[in-house]
Amino acid sequence: MDxxxxxxxxxxxxxxxxxxxxxxxxxxFVSDQGEISPKYKTVxxxxxxxxxxxxxxxxxxxxxxxxxKSPGIPDKAYIxxxxxxxxxxxxxxxxxxxxxxxxxxxxxxxSNGKTxxxxxxxxxxxxxxxxxxxAGNVGKSFAWQVWADDKDYYVLELSxxxxxxxxxxxxxxxxxxxxxxxxxxxxxxxxxxxxDSKFRIAQNVDENSFFVVYTDDPIVSNEMTVRDFDTxxxxxxxxxxxxxxxxxxxxxxxxxxxxxxxxxxxxxxPLKGKHNLVNMMAGFVAASCLGLDxxxxxxxxxxxxxAAHRLEKVRILHEVTYINDSKATNVDSVYxxxxxxxxxxxxxxxxxxxGNDYSAIHDLVKEKVKALICLGTDNSKLHDFFGNTIELMxxxxxxxxxxxxxxxxxxxxDVVLLSPACASFDLFKNYEDRGDQFKTxxxxxx
Numbered sequence: 001m002d003x004x005x006x007x008x009x010x011x012x013x014x015x016x017x018x019x020x021x022x023x024x025x026x027x028x029f030v031s032d033q034g035e036i037s038p039k040y041k042t043v044x045x046x047x048x049x050x051x052x053x054x055x056x057x058x059x060x061x062x063x064x065x066x067x068x069k070s071p072g073i074p075d076k077a078y079i080x081x082x083x084x085x086x087x088x089x090x091x092x093x094x095x096x097x098x099x100x101x102x103x104x105x106x107x108x109x110x111s112n113g114k115t116x117x118x119x120x121x122x123x124x125x126x127x128x129x130x131x132x133x134x135a136g137n138v139g140k141s142f143a144w145q146v147w148a149d150d151k152d153y154y155v156l157e158l159s160x161x162x163x164x165x166x167x168x169x170x171x172x173x174x175x176x177x178x179x180x181x182x183x184x185x186x187x188x189x190x191x192x193x194x195x196d197s198k199f200r201i202a203q204n205v206d207e208n209s210f211f212v213v214y215t216d217d218p219i220v221s222n223e224m225t226v227r228d229f230d231t232x233x234x235x236x237x238x239x240x241x242x243x244x245x246x247x248x249x250x251x252x253x254x255x256x257x258x259x260x261x262x263x264x265x266x267x268x269x270p271l272k273g274k275h276n277l278v279n280m281m282a283g284f285v286a287a288s289c290l291g292l293d294x295x296x297x298x299x300x301x302x303x304x305x306x307a308a309h310r311l312e313k314v315r316i317l318h319e320v321t322y323i324n325d326s327k328a329t330n331v332d333s334v335y336x337x338x339x340x341x342x343x344x345x346x347x348x349x350x351x352x353x354x355g356n357d358y359s360a361i362h363d364l365v366k367e368k369v370k371a372l373i374c375l376g377t378d379n380s381k382l383h384d385f386f387g388n389t390i391e392l393m394x395x396x397x398x399x400x401x402x403x404x405x406x407x408x409x410x411x412x413x414d415v416v417l418l419s420p421a422c423a424s425f426d427l428f429k430n431y432e433d434r435g436d437q438f439k440t441x442x443x444x445x446x
Contacts, residue, residue: 009070016141110177273340
C-alpha cells in the first residue's frame with residue numbers, strides 16, 4: 001500500500017490512529033496545531049511516525065489520500081474546509097479503526113448519561129465474561145486497542161463530533177439515551193442539526209442489529225415518529241409499561257429478555273436516581289441483545305462503581321452526606337442530581353455560566369434545596385434567579401470557603417451536593433480539579 005494518511009490532532013485518538021495506520025502500511029503524517037504531549041510524542045518517535053506541532057502544514061496535509069480528524073477540531077476550521085474543497089475524505093478515529101476489527105460493537109450516545117451508561121455496560125459485559133474493550137470518549141483509544149490488543153467486543157461512548165465523522169460503522173447494538181440542546185455553536189445554532197448528528201449513530205442499523213432508545217425523552221420520541229428504521233427497535237421507559245426493551249418503576253426493572261420477562265430489583269442495583277435507572281436499563285438491554293444470561297445481571301452489576309465526579313459519594317460526617325457531582329456542568333445534569341436526592345440539600349453551584357436557563361430546575365430547587373452556596377467569581381445570575389426561591393444564599397470564592405460554609409449550615413440528615421451547572425475555569429483548572437479539591441477538603445473535615 002502506498003497511500004498517505006494525515007492525522008489532525010495528536011492526543012489519545014490521534015496517536016492511536018497513527019499506530020494503527022502505520023501497522024496497516026500507510027504513510028502517516030501527524031499534525032497538531034498545539035503542543036503535543038510528551039507521552040504521545042515519545043510514542044510517535046518510537047514508531048518512526050512523522051509529526052509536526054504548532055501548525056498545520058497545508059501542502060503536506062493536502063497531499064493525503066485520507067485524513068483522520070480529532071473530534072475537537074470543528075468542520076469550520078480552515079484546514080478542514082480546504083480538505084473538503086480538495087475532495088479528500090475526512091473521517092473519525094472510530095470510522096477508521098472499525099475497518100480493522102471483527103469485534104461486535106455496542107455504540108452509545110446521548111446529551112446526558114452516556115459516560116455512565118458506557119461504563120456500566122462495559123462493566124456488565126466484562127463481569128459476564130466477555131473479552132471487551134472500552135473506547136470512544138472514555139477508556140483507551142479505539143484504534144490503539146485494535147492495534148495493540150484487539151477485543152471480541154467494544155463498548156463505545158460516542159459524542160456528536162465523533163458521529164459526524166462516521167459513515168460505515170455498523171454496531172450490533174446502538175443506544176440513544178436523550179437529546180437536549182448542547183454544542184449548538186458547532187451546529188449553526190440549529191437544534192435539528194444537532195439532532196441529526198445524534199441520530200447518525202443509527203444510520204447503518206439493519207435487521208441484524210438492535211436500536212435501543214429512551215422514548216420518554218421528548219425530542220427523541222418526536223424524532224422516532226418521523227424516521228423509519230429497518231431494525232429491531234427496543235424502547236426504554238419509566239412511564240410506559242409496554243416498552244419493548246425495559247420499563248422501570250421505582251422498585252423494579254422489567255426487562256424483556258427475548259421471549260422471557262426478567263424482573264430486576266432496583267434496591268440491589270448500584271446506581272441511584274431515575275436517570276440512572278434509564279442508564280442501567282440500557283446496559284441490561286444491550287447485554288440481553290448479546291445473548292447473555294439475564295438471570296446473572298443483578299449479581300454482576302452490583303460491583304459497579306461510577307466514574308469520579310458523577311454523583312460520587314465522598315463521605316458521611318456527623319450524619320451529613322457529601323456528594324461530588326463536579327461533572328454536572330449544565331442544568332440538565334443538575335436536574336438529575338437534585339432529583340436523585342431524598343433529603344434536604346445544601347447545594348454548591350456556580351462557575352462560568354454557559355447561557356444557563358435555570359427554569360427547568362426551579363421546582364426541584366424550591367422543594368429540596370435549603371441553602372445555595374454560590375462558588376464563582378460572578379454569582380449574579382444565580383442570585384437573580386433563585387433569590388426569591390431559596391431562603392439562604394451565600395457566596396464563596398474558593399472551595400475551602402464553600403465547604404466551611406456548607407458544614408456550618410448542614411444538619412444531621414442533610415446532603416452537601418457539589419453540582420455546579422457551570423464550567424469550572426474561573427477558579428479551577430477543569431471540572432476534575434474542582435471535584436478533587438472538594439474530595440480532599442471534605443476528607444480533612446473533623
